Amino acid sequence: MSVFVYTENWDGKFKKISFELVSYGYAMAKQLNVDLHIVSIGEVNNDELVKLAKYGAMKIHQVKTGINVFDPKVYSAILSALCQQAAAETIIFAHNNTGKALAPRLSVRLNAGLVAAAIGLPKSYKPFVVSKKLFTGKAYSDIEVKTQKQVITLSQNAYGIFENNSEAEIIFHDMSDYANNSAIKLKDVSKVTGKVLLNDAEIVISGGRGMKAPENWGPIEELAEILGGATACSRPVSDEGWRPHSEHTGQTGKVIAPNLYFAFGISGAIQHVAGVSSSKIIVAVNKDPEAPIFEVADYGIVGDALKIVPELVNEVKKLKKE
Amino acid sequence: MKILICLSNVPDTTTKIKFVENNTKFDTNGVQWIINPWDELALTRAVELKEKNPSSVETVAVISVGLQDFEATIRKALAIGADNAFRINAEPKDAYFVAFQLAEVIKKESFDIILAGIESSDYNGNAVGSMLAEILDMNSVSAVSKLDIENNTVLVNREIDGGTEQLEVQSPVVLIVQKGIAIEPRIPAMRGIMMARTKPLLVSEVVSSEEYCKPLTYELPAPKAKVKLVDPENPAELIRLLHEEAKAF
Numbered sequence: 001m002s003v004f005v006y007t008e009n010w011d012g013k014f015k016k017i018s019f020e021l022v023s024y025g026y027a028m029a030k031q032l033n034v035d036l037h038i039v040s041i042g043e044v045n046n047d048e049l050v051k052l053a054k055y056g057a058m059k060i061h062q063v064k065t066g067i068n069v070f071d072p073k074v075y076s077a078i079l080s081a082l083c084q085q086a087a088a089e090t091i092i093f094a095h096n097n098t099g100k101a102l103a104p105r106l107s108v109r110l111n112a113g114l115v116a117a118a119i120g121l122p123k124s125y126k127p128f129v130v131s132k133k134l135f136t137g138k139a140y141s142d143i144e145v146k147t148q149k150q151v152i153t154l155s156q157n158a159y160g161i162f163e164n165n166s167e168a169e170i171i172f173h174d175m176s177d178y179a180n181n182s183a184i185k186l187k188d189v190s191k192v193t194g195k196v197l198l199n200d201a202e203i204v205i206s207g208g209r210g211m212k213a214p215e216n217w218g219p220i221e222e223l224a225e226i227l228g229g230a231t232a233c234s235r236p237v238s239d240e241g242w243r244p245h246s247e248h249t250g251q252t253g254k255v256i257a258p259n260l261y262f263a264f265g266i267s268g269a270i271q272h273v274a275g276v277s278s279s280k281i282i283v284a285v286n287k288d289p290e291a292p293i294f295e296v297a298d299y300g301i302v303g304d305a306l307k308i309v310p311e312l313v314n315e316v317k318k319l320k321k322e
Numbered sequence: 323m324k325i326l327i328c329l330s331n332v333p334d335t336t337t338k339i340k341f342v343e344n345n346t347k348f349d350t351n352g353v354q355w356i357i358n359p360w361d362e363l364a365l366t367r368a369v370e371l372k373e374k375n376p377s378s379v380e381t382v383a384v385i386s387v388g389l390q391d392f393e394a395t396i397r398k399a400l401a402i403g404a405d406n407a408f409r410i411n412a413e414p415k416d417a418y419f420v421a422f423q424l425a426e427v428i429k430k431e432s433f434d435i436i437l438a439g440i441e442s443s444d445y446n447g448n449a450v451g452s453m454l455a456e457i458l459d460m461n462s463v464s465a466v467s468k469l470d471i472e473n474n475t476v477l478v479n480r481e482i483d484g485g486t487e488q489l490e491v492q493s494p495v496v497l498i499v500q501k502g503i504a505i506e507p508r509i510p511a512m513r514g515i516m517m518a519r520t521k522p523l524l525v526s527e528v529v530s531s532e533e534y535c536k537p538l539t540y541e542l543p544a545p546k547a548k549v550k551l552v553d554p555e556n557p558a559e560l561i562r563l564l565h566e567e568a569k570a571f
Contacts, residue, residue: 191485303554
């Protein structure tokens with residue numbers, strides 16, 4: 001028996017989420033007293049792979065596929081074969097685009113119940129019960145898995161990163177034959193570089209209709225720059241075309257969980273709050289003292305965001321100089 | 323090509339979430355049910371494609387697992403422009419149950435493109451589309467934000483961290499779609515509503531299947547502590563609190 005973790009890489013590098021998954025898998029393997037297997041697909045060099053061992057990786061499987069595109073059917077066939085080899089009982093993915101594409105396929109292949117968006121370690125192992133988010137974080141539920149195996153996607157920032165220095169054994173697999181009939185062809189890719197991505201950001205600065213016009217976003221972008229954060233917006237703002245759709249946070253847009261979330265001129269409609277309520281600290285600036293955003297905010301200023309945001313930028317600049 | 327959209331029936335996104343029977347059941351009292359927002363966008367795009375190029379899109383069908391009371395939502399989908407509908411007469415249980423029931427019907431038909439929303443806005447399983455693909459041994463692409471059909475080739479955009487990939491995919495394929503596939507859902511026109519009444523809706527009975535997961539209890543998040551308000555004349559105080567008290571930067 002074993003616990004099995006899939007760690008995605010981004011151009012050959014792991015991210016915080018990868019280390020969080022290994023930490024989570026390690027804790028579970030320890031409680032169950034079984035082995036921990038980590039799988040990485042695609043080109044990652046050994047120095048990068050060894051980083052995983054800092055968080056408790058025992059056996060690290062490095063898989064070569066020979067394709068340059070993420071094909072969920074091919075990847076799940078590969079993962080399923082490795083899971084069977086490792087006698088995996090619990091398979092863990094991140095609750096991100098890749099995890100959401102693979103976990104359900106693995107669940108069917110391995111006849112294993114799927115719990116999406118888990119928020120911590122299992123409450124019990126026999127039966128297997130774990131808590132998950134539902135209604136986009138507006139509620140939680142304890143889910144019992146009825147099958148012998150289980151597949152879990154872990155919500156971002158739900159567990160944390162813990163160091164557990166371990167020995168790492170790296171095992172190389174050439175599984176190119178699985179990719180022979182991939183039906184997905186990559187035609188082109190466009191990527192923003194040099195910007196902090198909304199999903200990775202520790203600090204997110206978000207503007208709503210209270211910012212009045214797209215040309216007023218200067219201070220928001222400046223604050224993001226100074227704090228090393230990412231910019232976001234509410235739905236009306238992206239619907240108006242003031243900001244790109246990729247910045248829309250909320251129930252139908254991106255669901256995020258940064259350490260610090262600034263809501264400037266956002267009233268806090270229930271759908272918006274659902275997308276950001278997992279943030280550790282929420283700061284709101286809004287003219288309307290009755291705005292629902294103040295019900296979920298930790299800190300706030302009742303006032304015009306247009307006037308206050310530039311002042312906050314100046315204060316942060318002063319602080320950074322000290 | 324034949325396009326199928328998987329629909330799920332969800333509480334309106336403004337619903338106040340409550341639980342009853344000792345927190346073991348979702349309180350459906352007074353809940354307004356709607357087509358899952360992403361499913362509705364997928365349907366909107368499929369109908370657009372058919373209108374734009376009737377020679378490449380032969381039919382647009384919808385399918386869902388639900389009891390009789392779900393038919394209002396299905397009729398709305400037909401009014402938006404779907405040609406025909408399938409309903410499997412069962413209370414939707416976990417994602418595997420739903421995917422399994424859908425697959426049983428789909429196996430008897432033949433579809434080139436199956437569209438599913440990225441998640442249902444209630445249980446957030448993010449699972450049915452990809453499970454269906456695996457059961458049917460089909461290709462799948464997730465996080466699809468654009469769909470075009472050119473000379474019988476399926477072209478999609480897939481959202482990745484910080485960017486977009488343009489992919490060409492062989493059909494049959496299951497596409498799990500998100501916002502961007504269409505921006506606004508289409509509102510049914512009066513003519514569509516009239517026509518929807520007579521469009522075919524095929525009801526089939528449930529096939530027994532295994533239950534993978536079962537919710538035991540539900541709970542609401544603990545209420546947050548009251549917001550700490552700072553004088554608007556003293557923004558420096560807010561930054562100080564964030565720095566020293568919250569240690570946020």
